[in-house]
Every structure is written in C-alpha cells, then in structure tokens.
Amino acid sequence: MLSQLMNCPYCQHDDLAVLEKRDIEGGVRRRRLCNNCQHRFTTYERPEVPQLVVVKKDGSREQYDENKVKLGMDMACKNRPLHPAQISQAAVEVTQALRAGEQDAVSSNQIGDLVLEKLRQLDPIAYLRFVSVHHSFPDLESFKKEIQRLEKITNKEVIWPKLKPQNQKHQI
Numbered sequence: 001m002l003s004q005l006m007n008c009p010y011c012q013h014d015d016l017a018v019l020e021k022r023d024i025e026g027g028v029r030r031r032r033l034c035n036n037c038q039h040r041f042t043t044y045e046r047p048e049v050p051q052l053v054v055v056k057k058d059g060s061r062e063q064y065d066e067n068k069v070k071l072g073m074d075m076a077c078k079n080r081p082l083h084p085a086q087i088s089q090a091a092v093e094v095t096q097a098l099r100a101g102e103q104d105a106v107s108s109n110q111i112g113d114l115v116l117e118k119l120r121q122l123d124p125i126a127y128l129r130f131v132s133v134h135h136s137f138p139d140l141e142s143f144k145k146e147i148q149r150l151e152k153i154t155n156k157e158v159i160w161p162k163l164k165p166q167n168q169k170h171q172i
C-alpha cells in the first residue's frame with residue numbers, strides 16, 4: 001500500500017520494483033529498483049509513532065524526549081538503593097501515561113507530576129530531591145511539612161524493609 005505511493009528519489013517516477021525485503025527492528029527495509037531510470041535505493045518503513053510536544057512554562061515547545069525524563073530521574077535517584085532498570089522502567093511508564101492521554105501536546109508540569117508520582121513509589125528521598133528542584137513550595141513551612149510527611153512514611157520501613165537502620169539517616 002505504502003509502496004504504491006512512493007516515487008523514485010532520482011527521477012520521481014513511480015514505477016518501482018522491490019528487489020529485496022527484510023524485516024528490521026521496528027520496521028521493514030526494502031531494496032528498490034526504479035524501472036524508469038534503473039537507480040537502486042533503499043527505503044525504511046516504520047509504523048508512525050505520533051509525535052508528542054512538550055509545552056514548557058515559558059510557552060516554548062520542544063519534542064518530548066524520554067531520555068530527558070530518565071536523566072532527571074537518574075539525578076534524583078543518585079546514590080539511592082535502586083536498580084538502574086527500575087528507573088528506566090519508571091521513565092517508560094511516564095511516557096506510556098503521557099501517550100495514553102492521546103494528546104499531541106503535554107505541559108512540562110504534567111510530566112513533572114508523573115515523574116513525582118513514580119519517584120514517590122520508588123524512593124522517598126529521590127522524590128524529595130525532585131520536588132525541591134522542580135516544584136517551588138509557597139513557603140518554607142510547606143516544604144518542611146512535606147519532609148515530615150515523607151519521614152513518617154520512611155520510618156515505617158515499608159519502603160525498604162531490607163535496609164539496615166544506619167542507612168535510614170538521609171541526606172538530601
């Protein structure tokens with residue numbers, strides 16, 4: 001179907017033959033021959049993933065990049081007892097949640113909230129680090145309250161039951 005709509009890049013003719021077809025990661029590669037000018041060329045066809053645009057706080061737009069999300073999470077999780085795969089998986093889930101909304105544009109706040117939610121599940125300290133960088137608290141009091149709330153959760157030892165007690169002294 002798609003191949004019928006294709007034109008030769010050299011002469012723009014549409015009388016093309018497929019010499020070889022090969023499945024490659026995430027798509028199909030075809031070696032083609034133009035029956036008009038006899039040029040050979042290769043095409044790669046991949047199922048189209050809709051683009052996701054991020055609208056930043058200052059109104060500027062940029063392409064959504066899962067690597068950036070992961071980088072932010074990596075930084076928040078630095079030296080925390082987490083496996084890199086947990087962080088990668090969380091970043092994938094953020095992307096999935098954004099795409100599930102079926103919008104073509106999302107705000108950086110939406111992304112931040114999803115990242116926060118994931119970090120909150122993964123590690124309270126990573127969560128707090130991210131909050132302190134990306135969310136501006138209205139005042140010091142509300143920031144303190146958030147810390148206290150997280151300390152309560154952490155002290156229950158429900159999150160890292162295997163950690164030794166001395167590891168529970170946190171540095172933010």
Ligand SMILES: [Zn+2]
Pocket residue numbers: 008009010011012013034035036037038039
């Ligand atoms: Zn041609």
